Amino acid sequence: MTRVARIRPLAAWVRATFAGVGVSLLGLAGAHAAPSIQAGTVQEFQIPSRHQGKNRRVWVYTPPGYVASRDTSLALLLALDGNDFLQEFHFAHVVDSLQAAGATPRLIAVLMDKRSGAERRDDLANRAWFVDFVADEVLPWVRSRWRVSRDPGRTAIAGTSAGGLAAVHIALRRPGLFGNVLSQSGAFWRGNEDSNSAPFLWLLSQVGRWPLSAVRLHLEVGTAENQGTLGGTAPSILSANRAMRDTLRAHGYEVTYVEVPNGVHDVETWAPRFPAALAALF
Numbered sequence: 001m002t003r004v005a006r007i008r009p010l011a012a013w014v015r016a017t018f019a020g021v022g023v024s025l026l027g028l029a030g031a032h033a034a035p036s037i038q039a040g041t042v043q044e045f046q047i048p049s050r051h052q053g054k055n056r057r058v059w060v061y062t063p064p065g066y067v068a069s070r071d072t073s074l075a076l077l078l079a080l081d082g083n084d085f086l087q088e089f090h091f092a093h094v095v096d097s098l099q100a101a102g103a104t105p106r107l108i109a110v111l112m113d114k115r116s117g118a119e120r121r122d123d124l125a126n127r128a129w130f131v132d133f134v135a136d137e138v139l140p141w142v143r144s145r146w147r148v149s150r151d152p153g154r155t156a157i158a159g160t161s162a163g164g165l166a167a168v169h170i171a172l173r174r175p176g177l178f179g180n181v182l183s184q185s186g187a188f189w190r191g192n193e194d195s196n197s198a199p200f201l202w203l204l205s206q207v208g209r210w211p212l213s214a215v216r217l218h219l220e221v222g223t224a225e226n227q228g229t230l231g232g233t234a235p236s237i238l239s240a241n242r243a244m245r246d247t248l249r250a251h252g253y254e255v256t257y258v259e260v261p262n263g264v265h266d267v268e269t270w271a272p273r274f275p276a277a278l279a280a281l282f
Contacts, residue, residue, distance in 0.1 A: 038100070047141050075105040076154065112138070122164070126191070158183075162187045206263065215254075258273075
């Protein structure tokens with residue numbers, strides 16, 4: 001499929017999903033009718049990790065026409081499970097299109113590599129070391145190479161499933177780094193430090209223990225994600241997201257919450273909704 005041919009499907013995604021979050025289209029559909037959307041650049045890098053004693057792969061997206069000496073204080077997006085965002089979400093095309101429409105600011109995006117199985121959980125499942133890695137190594141590495149904004153209102157972190165859990169965990173545990181969070185089907189049922197045993201819902205129990213910060217959170221979950229995890233012994237994704245919504249709001253956080261009708265725990269639900277969710281954050 002050509003780049004131009006993908007423009008109209010993306011506009012349809014946005015029209016369908018913006019209604020669900022109550023955000024104006026900001027002229028996006030009209031912008032997608034034009035075939036002249038310029039393309040940003042995606043490059044692969046390695047970040048040295050003191051925590052792991054090895055390099056971690058990331059991809060960095062820079063916007064169309066980016067010039068380091070001119071483009072200062074751009075917005076920043078950190079996406080966990082970056083492989084999925086690049087390949088399944090058509091990330092670069094989505095962000096190119098949103099920026100062309102003025103629905104998001106010009107931004108730098110850092111997409112972290114997706115590991116599998118136990119290694120992925122070691123990153124994302126309420127792991128304190130990973131919070132420190134992002135805060136103390138990834139962000140300084142980014143800021144040493146690109147002049148991105150330090151204003152939390154212009155920074156965002158996003159993820160799906162365990163990545164959604166980690167995005168919320170990082171933003172709450174290190175307030176002031178990310179002012180906007182997107183979690184799609186966040187795995188909030190999990191215990192502490194990759195535990196698959198009770199007590200579950202560990203992150204919810206920590207919300208009131210950490211300082212309240214001006215973090216805006218956008219949580220999405222599918223109504224079909226209603227089966228208990230771990231064979232029914234742990235809460236479902238749906239019930240855990242409802243509980244997280246209520247807990248965050250009770251402690252004073254600004255939360256936008258969407259239940260996607262018939263939505264499932266898979267990219268087929270997450271990818272079509274991503275453009276509108278990202279625009280809503282910014």
